[in-house]
Amino acid sequence: MSDGVAVAIKRSVSFTVNDLEVSVPEGFTILQACRSQGIDIPTLCYLEVLTPVNTCRLCMVEVQGSRTLVPSCSRKVEPGMIVRTESERVAASRKMVLELLASSVDMSIASDELTHWMNLYQVDKERFGPLAEPTPLGERHTQHSGQHIGDDGTRAATVYKPVKVDNEQYVRDYSRCVLCYRCVEACGTDAQNTFAISLGGRGFAAHITTEFDVTLPESACVYCGNCVAVCPTGALMFKSEHDMRLNSTWDTSKQTVTRTVCPYCGVGCNLEIHEQDNRIVKVTSPLDHDVTKGMLCVKGRFGFEFVQ
Ligand code: SF4
Ligand code: SF4
Numbered sequence: 001m002s003d004g005v006a007v008a009i010k011r012s013v014s015f016t017v018n019d020l021e022v023s024v025p026e027g028f029t030i031l032q033a034c035r036s037q038g039i040d041i042p043t044l045c046y047l048e049v050l051t052p053v054n055t056c057r058l059c060m061v062e063v064q065g066s067r068t069l070v071p072s073c074s075r076k077v078e079p080g081m082i083v084r085t086e087s088e089r090v091a092a093s094r095k096m097v098l099e100l101l102a103s104s105v106d107m108s109i110a111s112d113e114l115t116h117w118m119n120l121y122q123v124d125k126e127r128f129g130p131l132a133e134p135t136p137l138g139e140r141h142t143q144h145s146g147q148h149i150g151d152d153g154t155r156a157a158t159v160y161k162p163v164k165v166d167n168e169q170y171v172r173d174y175s176r177c178v179l180c181y182r183c184v185e186a187c188g189t190d191a192q193n194t195f196a197i198s199l200g201g202r203g204f205a206a207h208i209t210t211e212f213d214v215t216l217p218e219s220a221c222v223y224c225g226n227c228v229a230v231c232p233t234g235a236l237m238f239k240s241e242h243d244m245r246l247n248s249t250w251d252t253s254k255q256t257v258t259r260t261v262c263p264y265c266g267v268g269c270n271l272e273i274h275e276q277d278n279r280i281v282k283v284t285s286p287l288d289h290d291v292t293k294g295m296l297c298v299k300g301r302f303g304f305e306f307v308q
């Protein structure tokens, strides 16, 4: 305190990570602390603009004295903590998580980051056997807890289902969904506060859905596309991209990305215009912008069609 003005004092916490003594601001998670030291840890459900939900367990690390591995994205650093981000146990856990996902979910167009981690941990998507035939449409979603019976143990059940195409803005391909909850968070209190989507079912039948599984036009969705922006696997995708992929014309090597300011109102959201063959193919927004934080409204996200 000086001259009656309160001064915020930031305390720091010292801990050891991979035999290195480091100090970070109090309140940092293990993940934040490690990344601030250039130590990377794989994440899936975590995104810096969303509240950690702790669902994927990909970011697990070893903490001395802890019986189980701990999720680095949400566990805060404590004084004197001794952390190992790489060890045989950690690598086995991450590989297992990724193999369980890859055996049941179509990860073929997952984000570059996720693909990098899958390659690093030498993920074998057939570890649990070849993929089983899809269950009849709707069957998995009507199962109750404990009703899921795996095939005969020689094949891996999948979450396959047809792509939901029910509007001109974006499609939902839940055979690519890893249930990371990012879209639910973005549609809820972390950004949009619309609550159009949530989790339905339990166990292997768990899935992202609108209320009563109605189509998007019938739901509370306002087409902000913030769920699409945070999806790491391509389960949620611009209709423009989906159509181009179907026609085999989607080609990121021919695309440019131009950062600009949204012209629709005075908020000043930043846009990243993705262009291919002289057409805008989609619009994203940078996570590091203090106004936007990757989120937009329907005008900024999808209001580009008139340009063509
Ligand atoms: S587009 Fe926006 S409102 Fe619609 S489901 Fe996604 S986040 Fe929710
Ligand atoms: S649709 Fe995408 S963002 Fe939503 S839970 Fe599935 S993978 Fe995550």
Ligand code: FES
Residues within 6 Å of the ligand: 042, 043, 044, 045, 046, 053, 054, 055, 056, 057, 058, 059, 060, 071, 072, 073, 074
């Ligand atoms: S990234 Fe930490 S639990 Fe998913």
